[in-house]
Amino acid sequence: xxALIDAVLQGDERAxxxxxxxxxxxxxxxxxxxxxxxxxxxxxxxIGVTGTGGAGKxxxxxxxxxxxxxxGKGVGVLAVDPSSPxxxxxxxxxxxxxxxxxxxxxxxxxxxxxxxxxxGLSRSAREQSFVLDAxxxxxxxxxxxxxxxxxxxxxxxxxxxxxxxxxxMGDEVQALKSGVLEIADVFVVNKADRPGSDAIAAxxxxxxxxxxxxxxxxxxxxxxxAFVGLAAAPDDERWxxxxxxxxxxxxxxxxxxxxxxxxxxxxxxxxxxxxxxxARQRMASKRLLQTLLAERVAAAHxxxxxLLAERVARRxxxxxxxxxxxxxG
Amino acid sequence: xxALIDAVLQGDERAxxxxxxxxxxxxxxxxxxxxxxxxxxxxxxxIGVTGTGGAGKxxxxxxxxxxxxxxGKGVGVLAVDPSSPxxxxxxxxxxxxxxxxxxxxxxxxxxxxxxxxxxGLSRSAREQSFVLDAxxxxxxxxxxxxxxxxxxxxxxxxxxxxxxxxxxMGDEVQALKSGVLEIADVFVVNKADRPGSDAIAAxxxxxxxxxxxxxxxxxxxxxxxAFVGLAAAPDDERWxxxxxxxxxxxxxxxxxxxxxxxxxxxxxxxxxxxxxxxARQRMASKRLLQTLLAERVAAAHxxxxxLLAERVARRxxxxxxxxxxxxxG
Numbered sequence: 001x002x003a004l005i006d007a008v009l010q011g012d013e014r015a016x017x018x019x020x021x022x023x024x025x026x027x028x029x030x031x032x033x034x035x036x037x038x039x040x041x042x043x044x045x046x047i048g049v050t051g052t053g054g055a056g057k058x059x060x061x062x063x064x065x066x067x068x069x070x071x072g073k074g075v076g077v078l079a080v081d082p083s084s085p086x087x088x089x090x091x092x093x094x095x096x097x098x099x100x101x102x103x104x105x106x107x108x109x110x111x112x113x114x115x116x117x118x119x120g121l122s123r124s125a126r127e128q129s130f131v132l133d134a135x136x137x138x139x140x141x142x143x144x145x146x147x148x149x150x151x152x153x154x155x156x157x158x159x160x161x162x163x164x165x166x167x168x169m170g171d172e173v174q175a176l177k178s179g180v181l182e183i184a185d186v187f188v189v190n191k192a193d194r195p196g197s198d199a200i201a202a203x204x205x206x207x208x209x210x211x212x213x214x215x216x217x218x219x220x221x222x223x224x225x226a227f228v229g230l231a232a233a234p235d236d237e238r239w240x241x242x243x244x245x246x247x248x249x250x251x252x253x254x255x256x257x258x259x260x261x262x263x264x265x266x267x268x269x270x271x272x273x274x275x276x277x278x279a280r281q282r283m284a285s286k287r288l289l290q291t292l293l294a295e296r297v298a299a300a301h302x303x304x305x306x307l308l309a310e311r312v313a314r315r316x317x318x319x320x321x322x323x324x325x326x327x328x329g
Numbered sequence: 330x331x332a333l334i335d336a337v338l339q340g341d342e343r344a345x346x347x348x349x350x351x352x353x354x355x356x357x358x359x360x361x362x363x364x365x366x367x368x369x370x371x372x373x374x375x376i377g378v379t380g381t382g383g384a385g386k387x388x389x390x391x392x393x394x395x396x397x398x399x400x401g402k403g404v405g406v407l408a409v410d411p412s413s414p415x416x417x418x419x420x421x422x423x424x425x426x427x428x429x430x431x432x433x434x435x436x437x438x439x440x441x442x443x444x445x446x447x448x449g450l451s452r453s454a455r456e457q458s459f460v461l462d463a464x465x466x467x468x469x470x471x472x473x474x475x476x477x478x479x480x481x482x483x484x485x486x487x488x489x490x491x492x493x494x495x496x497x498m499g500d501e502v503q504a505l506k507s508g509v510l511e512i513a514d515v516f517v518v519n520k521a522d523r524p525g526s527d528a529i530a531a532x533x534x535x536x537x538x539x540x541x542x543x544x545x546x547x548x549x550x551x552x553x554x555a556f557v558g559l560a561a562a563p564d565d566e567r568w569x570x571x572x573x574x575x576x577x578x579x580x581x582x583x584x585x586x587x588x589x590x591x592x593x594x595x596x597x598x599x600x601x602x603x604x605x606x607x608a609r610q611r612m613a614s615k616r617l618l619q620t621l622l623a624e625r626v627a628a629a630h631x632x633x634x635x636l637l638a639e640r641v642a643r644r645x646x647x648x649x650x651x652x653x654x655x656x657x658g
Binding site: 289 | 360363364367368370371381497607610611612613614615617618619621622623625626627629630634635637638639641642643644647648649650651652655657
């Protein structure tokens with residue numbers, strides 16, 4: 001295992017792939033592996049790319065990889081696809097487009113399957129990001145499909161979350177309904193050459209300025225009677241997500257997007273940014289610890305749980321009573 | 330609490346609403362409440378309605394409620410919206426359309442917010458379905474937004490899962506990519522009056538018959554040399570999901586959909602269906618027990634976990650080592 005850890009730390013691509021498989025398979029040695037790598041993480045810029053299916057996330061990731069490679073940066077891509085609970089396999093689908101990057105040794109691409117584990121998608125992606133980080137990749141792009149619990153969780157441990165919207169995805173209200181707007185550090189309106197994209201951008205702009213107005217309110221309340229306009233209430237403590245228009249398939253807007261992400265990364269280095277970053281890491285670490293602990297306890301009581309679950313399924317016993325019968329000492 | 334339990338069992342609508350709030354708020358008494366209700370559950374038909382945003386699930390649920398009410402059935406609707414991790418509130422959005430049912434005492438409608446809890450969405454919906462079930466509602470419709478972990482979990486404990494597709498939702502391949510096709514007991518192609526709906530239906534049809542061919546294969550292998558066609562290999566053990574075309578906003582296709590759901594419910598009463606049903610209940614019960622146990626242990630070690638999470642966030646300690654330092658006895 002130490003040999004694998006050393007090879008990963010030297011950036012050996014085959015070792016990175018093997019380490020990712022060890023994590024995916026929950027091989028007995030995966031904890032030892034991660035323990036050996038964890039201290040060497042925290043250097044890469046980890047960027048989440050999320051949004052509903054069909055918004056063109058894969059194209060955008062493809063374009064970003066091309067740009068980052070042109071800058072000479074090493075890039076890791078973790079594509080998180082909700083997978084079949086039956087096959088346990090991820091479907092690559094339109095990722096075929098990224099073929100050109102598969103032969104580039106400066107790019108590491110991996111699809112992550114969920115296997116139906118609760119919260120497992122985000123966790124597996126996070127652990128594999130430790131591997132890529134320790135291996136020295138400069139930027140790690142974590143692409144998630146759809147909007148849901150997994151996406152919220154991914155946004156807790158990445159440095160910057162890019163939320164991708166696009167016209168023609170059904171009602172625009174769907175994007176608002178999703179409740180994921182708040183996790184965005186940067187908004188992308190993709191397919192910006194299509195009708196409807198201006199409306200989406202205006203919609204997002206309105207929401208961002210609504211947030212600004214809400215934040216400005218305390219200043220108004222505590223002012224000395226003078227009118228305090230929105231523009232007069234600068235708020236350096238807060239990051240205000242910029243909105244970037246892109247046509248990912250034509251690689252348009254991607255330099256501006258990278259600039260916006262770099263701006264967010266720079267903000268993360270500020271006092272307010274550092275505090276926010278540490279708070280998120282604390283929350284993500286707490287969640288991971290709880291999960292690890294839950295797994296340990298469930299494994300220690302597996303037979304007992306199976307017997308009780310059978311009785312609950314037959315409605316002989318309620319789950320709350322059943323849980324109380326498990327003695328953890 | 331016993332008064333609340335009794336009132337729920339008598340179908341008192343205000344008591345049902347209060348009981349749902351107790352669960353949502355994780356009020357101290359929620360376990361006692363659920364223990365009092367659990368033995369009286371298992372009578373309602375619980376139907377999951379899932380699919381990507383914009384497929385018209387809300388319209389479909391609205392139409393189904395209308396039809397079921399016309400049959401004199403009591404209907405509960407649990408709308409599971411991924412909510413903002415910041416506000417903790419569910420956005421009703423286009424649920425306004427269902428307004429007409431809000432005044433009908435035979436219909437109980439509730440939105441469920443996730444509050445960022447891991448797997449909490451599905452669990453809260455499940456526990457609230459216990460309340461509605463015990464209160465005597467005949468049919469409980471659980472509407473989930475999007476495709477992800479929560480949807481997979483909901484499909485574990487509902488009786489029948491209706492997967493809604495529609496044309497114009499971006500590439501059709503998105504639906505296939507989602508990996509949720511296998512959870513469908515009934516497929517709905519909604520907005521069937523729009524171009525592209527036939528292609529989706531044909532696509533689904535092909536996938537269903539692919540599954541049939543795969544199941545027929547063992548029969549071919551074990552045959553006595555004679556040709557065994559697909560049609561000659563009936564497979565009563567398996568439920569084959571029917572595909573129903575609907576135009577939900579015009580209430581077209583909904584009688585056929587209810588028939589398809591009733592067909593699935595009838596199959597669940599067969600030997601194979603009962604076995605499948607028990608297996609799912611067993612899995613769902615096991616998951617709930619594990620979650621309850623995890624909560625109990627996390628609560629018992631909360632302060633310890635907080636201290637360790639802080640050190641993990643600062644990268645002074647890796648999470649795997651940190652977890653091992655927690656002694657559960």
